[in-house]
Amino acid sequence: MLDDLAARYRLKARHRVALTTRDGRRGDLDHVLIIRRRPRFIIAIETKAERPDPAHLQQVRANAERASRRHFKRAPQYRIVVHPNSSEPIAYDPDTRAARMGLPHLPGYVRSLLHGAHPDRLAP
Numbered sequence: 001m002l003d004d005l006a007a008r009y010r011l012k013a014r015h016r017v018a019l020t021t022r023d024g025r026r027g028d029l030d031h032v033l034i035i036r037r038r039p040r041f042i043i044a045i046e047t048k049a050e051r052p053d054p055a056h057l058q059q060v061r062a063n064a065e066r067a068s069r070r071h072f073k074r075a076p077q078y079r080i081v082v083h084p085n086s087s088e089p090i091a092y093d094p095d096t097r098a099a100r101m102g103l104p105h106l107p108g109y110v111r112s113l114l115h116g117a118h119p120d121r122l123a124p
Helices: 002-009 054-071 103-114
Strands: 012-020 026-035 041-047 077-083 091-093 098-102
Touching (some): 002 026, 002 103, 041 054, 041 103, 098 103
16 A cells, blocks of 8 residues: 555655664664655654554654654654554544554545645654
């Protein structure tokens, strides 16, 4: 789905972006859509098959920040947690600046971000 969105909107999609935590543990950010035109930003996406948990929002925040610093020249980020086995509505958490949603909502949400919606959700 993300590769199709990337092709449709002329974005670049990367999957399993390698990361290292401060204490040396290895991990990854599941998916990133890279918007290269101005304004430049990334859409960081973590996928979680299990039930929604506030820790997922913290994880996408930390991973998006690490990925931005390490791989994307500190680009601002939109942060998303997607539950592929769910159709839960979009819920936004202002503390982590992350949205959580079921998979059916992802294409429309990404499209809205690309058209300038929710500028207040873009984390520096």
